[in-house]
Amino acid sequence: MTPRRKRLLVVLGVLAGIGIASALVFRALSENMMLFYDPSQVVAGEAPHERPFRIGGMVTKGSVARDTGSLEIRFVVTDFKHSVPVTYTGVLPDLFGEGKGVVAHGRLTRDGVFAADEVLAKHDEKYMPPEVAESLKGAPQSTT
């Protein structure tokens, strides 16, 4: 093989590699994109049932409940216009609490309950996930 043909082969190989790699990257990106919905959108039926997404809002006061000794917890996420019930099994983050901001990742079940596999609480008193702040804008804040 002449050096020129060798080089051509290498270039072709690299190009093919880049092509395959970028196809994989965009597949990975579109598969792992997590959409965010607020409770109003979920109640309005805009959120998908077939794929996981994130929901965010405030944990309604008095809504956190669990069976004694069970890891399963139920609470309600609200944007003060509509509410969505959420279930989660496991250890909750430190800053989770009633009347506090929360973002949950999971799937919407057929009966309208959001089954979360991950719950994130807002980071501190000042910080709120931007989507939560956005979806609460204009809503009456008196309950907190």
Next chain:
Amino acid sequence: MIPELGHLALILALCLAVAQSVFGLAGAYWRRADWMGVARPAVAGQFVFVALAFGCLAASFLANDFSVNYVALNSNSALPAFYRVAAVWGAHEGSLLLWILVLATWSLAVAALSRALPETFIARVLGVLGLISAGFMTFTLATSNPFTRLLPPAMEGNDLNPLLQDFALTIHPPILYTGYVGFAVAFAFACAAMLEGRLDQSWARWTRPWTIVAWMFLTVGIALGSWWAYYELGWGGWWFWDPVENASFMPWLAGTALIHSLAVTEKRGLFRSWTLLLAIFAFSLSLLGTFLVRSGVLISVHAFATDPARGVFVLTFLTLCIGGALTLYAWRAPKLGSSAGFELWSRESFLLFNNVLLVIAAALILLGTLYPLFMDGLNLGKISVGPPYFRAVFLVPMLPLLALLGVGMHASWKRARLGDLKGPLLLGLIAALAIALGASLWAFGRTTTLALVGFTAGLWIIYSALREPLARLRKRQSLSAAVLGMSIAHFGVGVFTIGVAGVEAYKIEKDVALKPGQSASVGGYDFAFRGLRNVEGPNYSAIEGEFNVTRNGHAVRVLHPQKRIYRVQTSPMTEAAITVGWTRDLFVALGDQLGGDAWSVRIQYKPLIRYIWLGAVIMAFGGLVAVSDRRYRSVRVTEAAPAGSTARDPA
């Protein structure tokens, strides 16, 4: 009085930074020695005033001066003195001041250690550093002044965020910033070379040690952050692909590429424009990282500043900095390029692949980090890109990189004859595979693709890295610090790879509900929950659990995880209890009371996790050894020697 003094000092430092850049750059342009002579004293003066400003803020913290807004927001009289000092960089304003102090320190070091460099060149370097410094100080003074008074003064402070009241996180920002800001030196060297219109091998030799030192600090800083997240956030993970973490990882990838491309530029005079571009990238990503974290534009669990008003300034500054440098690059780089070619099988081409793969990795992470911002900006919906994306795409460039690393270390410049190395390396690969298979089956009872690939790659790289130094040692040949440093750093990569593969393949994470007296079994260990007691700390109260860990009836350790309530911010904090080992970590964190006396408990078994941070520390140590190489200290002498006299040193 003290805050006003600090404020004044910062304004004076800004004036000196402006003088430093104007006299440095203009003096070099018009070849005015008297103007250029201003740059060095201006750097020294700037450092003094910035240090004074920083000292004033620290003094306000120590004196519990709650009439200063920033102090009132981030400190408390019950906060231990050590954390009061650390609280200086606990939030946005103070961390900017820290950034400025670190930059002033780097500038001072450059000014002091560069006597051997041409006068116009160093004047330009200091000029560019002065511009960056002036930009940051203007930003701080205009939008984020830490010395602003609070009227009327607060009686008591709001306390430091409890998450930040931790040793690793108090030293994490200074070390990380030393790394970030260190790339400003490489950036300034690149800009100066472009302004000068001259880039030769001695330029690369001046730039290399600075870049390596910055990279070392960044490596340690990121490792510290990861270690902190592991034990303090209570989730037990070591990397979350959180935007804040990505922000520090992207400059690291670009900086790593830069170190390797500088090697080619120094030894062979190649990749010149590429090296310049990488220096610009590394610093741009550092700037982007600083601002992404600080402006709070990112959806992140640990961005603690949220003020969009700062965004405009930040965007302008970023555009000026990066845009200016790239314009300069487009204008000047074609003149500085190199035309010499090289063989496909040579160290040059291995390093080229290294660069391409590292840059691809950085680009993929940048894509995933910024994609939600674009989507949001274009009103296409609010999305976030999850860790699975990063995990999947990061492996695409990393696996070939690890494979090439094992061979590339042994390739020589210009034209490599791998013929006589093919045998040993192939044998090493087979042996690594056999050990990986055997060890994973013996230790964990099963093997996965991830474990097998990771262990094999790690072991092979370790073998490959040790080959050369050991062979030379056996023959009693001398070994330059540069080669030794490279071997150590690559050894660290191997250790790191083994750690990652071990944790990701064999970790066990379990959330259980336990009552006192009950026990849970995870990873062959039994965790018996003994009970709870109350503990009082200086500024918190805690509930402490006791877990007796045994394995096959033999005592391993008694663990005491805590649930703390900090009195001022009244926020609960999980303090996980961890027993550390060479083969595994055991991690226990208390969750919540589940009603009755049952508690949710997070129990994790993390095999080989220590090797992740150990690997990173070894990499950084390799950098330290490489920097100690004699040729960096005798720039003048080697500059006089004919280029290529050291070209046989493979580093």
